[in-house]
Amino acid sequence: xxxxxxxxxxxxxxxxxxxxxxxxxxxxxxxxxxxxxxxxxxxxxxxxxxxxxxxxxxxxxxxxxxxxxxxxxxxxxxxxxxxxxxxxxxxxxxxxxxxxxxxxx
Amino acid sequence: xxxxxxxxxxxxxxxxxxxxxxxxxxxxxxxxxxxxxxxxxxxxxxxxxxxxxxxxxxxxxxxxxxxxxxxxxxxxxxxxxxxxxxxxxxxxxxxxxxxxxxxxxxxxxxxxxxxxxxxxxxxxxxxxxxxxxxxxxxxxxxxxxxxxxxxxxxxxxxxxxxxxxxxxxxxxxxxxxxxxxxxxxxxxxxxxxxxxxxxxxxxxxxxxxxxxxxxxxxxxxxxxxxxxxxxxxxxxxxxxxxxxxxxxxxxxxxxxxxxxxxxxxxxxxxxxxxxxxxxxxxxxxxxxxxxxxxxxxxxxxxxxxxxxxxxxxxxxxxxxxxxxxxxxxxxxxxxxxxxxxxxxxxxxxxxxxxxxxxxxxxxxxxxxxxxxxxxxxxxxxxxxxxxxxxxxxxxxxx
Numbered sequence: 001x002x003x004x005x006x007x008x009x010x011x012x013x014x015x016x017x018x019x020x021x022x023x024x025x026x027x028x029x030x031x032x033x034x035x036x037x038x039x040x041x042x043x044x045x046x047x048x049x050x051x052x053x054x055x056x057x058x059x060x061x062x063x064x065x066x067x068x069x070x071x072x073x074x075x076x077x078x079x080x081x082x083x084x085x086x087x088x089x090x091x092x093x094x095x096x097x098x099x100x101x102x103x104x105x
Numbered sequence: 106x107x108x109x110x111x112x113x114x115x116x117x118x119x120x121x122x123x124x125x126x127x128x129x130x131x132x133x134x135x136x137x138x139x140x141x142x143x144x145x146x147x148x149x150x151x152x153x154x155x156x157x158x159x160x161x162x163x164x165x166x167x168x169x170x171x172x173x174x175x176x177x178x179x180x181x182x183x184x185x186x187x188x189x190x191x192x193x194x195x196x197x198x199x200x201x202x203x204x205x206x207x208x209x210x211x212x213x214x215x216x217x218x219x220x221x222x223x224x225x226x227x228x229x230x231x232x233x234x235x236x237x238x239x240x241x242x243x244x245x246x247x248x249x250x251x252x253x254x255x256x257x258x259x260x261x262x263x264x265x266x267x268x269x270x271x272x273x274x275x276x277x278x279x280x281x282x283x284x285x286x287x288x289x290x291x292x293x294x295x296x297x298x299x300x301x302x303x304x305x306x307x308x309x310x311x312x313x314x315x316x317x318x319x320x321x322x323x324x325x326x327x328x329x330x331x332x333x334x335x336x337x338x339x340x341x342x343x344x345x346x347x348x349x350x351x352x353x354x355x356x357x358x359x360x361x362x363x364x365x366x367x368x369x370x371x372x373x374x375x376x377x378x379x380x381x382x383x384x385x386x387x388x389x390x391x392x393x394x395x396x397x398x399x400x401x402x403x404x405x406x407x408x409x410x411x412x413x414x415x416x417x418x419x420x421x422x423x424x425x426x427x428x429x430x431x432x433x434x435x436x437x438x439x440x441x442x443x444x445x446x447x448x449x450x451x452x453x454x455x456x457x458x459x460x461x462x463x464x465x466x467x468x469x470x471x472x473x474x475x476x477x478x479x480x481x482x483x484x485x486x487x488x489x490x491x492x493x494x495x496x497x498x499x500x501x502x503x
Contacts, residue, residue, distance in 0.1 A: 027189040046215040069185030
């Protein structure tokens with residue numbers, strides 16, 4: 001049975017791919033995501049490792065260097081396409097809901 | 106450096122139960138050093154250390170399900186990944202991974218999202234599958250073992266075996282019940298006490314079967330089992346008692362000895378009250394009673410003797426009998442039905458000294474007395490009439 005492609009990205013997935021626009025290792029990804037979300041999204045090692053393994057098997061990220069036991073990853077073109085698609089989807093959601101949602105705020 | 110071992114049966118979804126346990130052990134001066142074992146249970150090896158506060162973190166790993174050797178476990182890339190976050194890998198086995206923290210500010214290893222739950226489920230399923238492979242092989246051995254190697258005669262033994270099967274099955278059900286509750290009802294990790302109890306129940310059930318298998322007799326089973334429990338109590342309790350408290354240790358050994366003595370005398374009383382006392386059977390087999398007319402010396406013609414259809418004998422080197430055997434199943438059943446005594450059928454392995462009959466026989470002994478004692482010259486001369494007389498006498502033994 002072929003593996004199911006990732007249809008949409010969860011919040012941790014989205015931020016992980018954003019972090020990997022530059023080469024980063026695990027701890028750097030966590031610190032980056034913590035910084036840009038102002039401590040709101042905390043990627044724990046167990047979850048992050050599983051996510052990176054999944055991204056790697058889907059060829060959305062690639063291992064760029066191995067320094068001892070430390071591995072650094074970076075997003076691939078396929079990953080970028082997926083990220084852009086997700087970004088556009090989120091943007092569309094915001095724009096389409098804006099006339100009604102602004103009134104609520 | 107002293108070591109102590111703890112054998113546990115756990116599953117990956119119980120990983121969080123081990124964190125407080127390892128920390129408590131470290132406070133008592135025992136630091137977790139290694140986990141090894143087999144597909145059924147795991148052995149946690151502790152080494153002595155200065156009693157201290159160590160912050161452990163436990164995690165599960167799908168990959169470590171496959172590891173039997175710890176070197177492969179050490180090379181898991183996940184450990185290197187987690188070490189970047191300030192953890193130090195200690196050991197891992199069968200889905201459980203142990204880290205110690207090097208940092209003051211800790212990042213939790215796992216959160217409660219769907220991805221984690223999915224992974225945990227996968228790890229648990231693999232673990233259960235491996236456990237079942239092992240359990241099935243073991244159950245086949247257990248259920249087949251008695252029937253291959255022994256020959257049940259009395260209902261007493263039948264009940265004992267039935268009990269041993271039931272106990273083993275119960276042990277496995279108890280062992281797997283938490284998995285069922287976790288997978289179906291998504292119950293979370295159990296405390297370490299529950300894991301220890303579950304392991305004890307499984308081991309106790311297997312030990313009961315082993316005792317039944319070795320003795321094949323209720324009294325001996327209970328005795329052997331009580332001795333086993335005594336040893337188990339000593340081995341588990343002595344680690345909990347500070348070695349600087351000789352009185353406590355003395356009480357432990359004394360208490361265990363007392364327990365064993367109580368069981369011993371209890372079983373002895375049970376045995377004598379439930380079993381009939383056999384009047385020592387003096388073989389009343391004379392030539393007259395067996396209708397043997399001839400006085401002439403007789404050659405050994407064991408295969409030709411009519412009695413050989415039913416009874417055979419083992420001889421000492423000097424020609425004296427030592428035991429008699431019941432060869433014929435129908436005759437054995439006849440005896441069981443007719444005689445009001447408990448039979449103990451003891452398996453005799455085929456030995457080279459069994460020169461008369463090259464096959465395996467059952468030795469029938471009643472309360473330590475050989476039931477049939479026949480002179481080889483006598484039984485070779487017995488006619489059919491003599492055999493009938495023998496049957497009659499056997500049926501009337503009191």
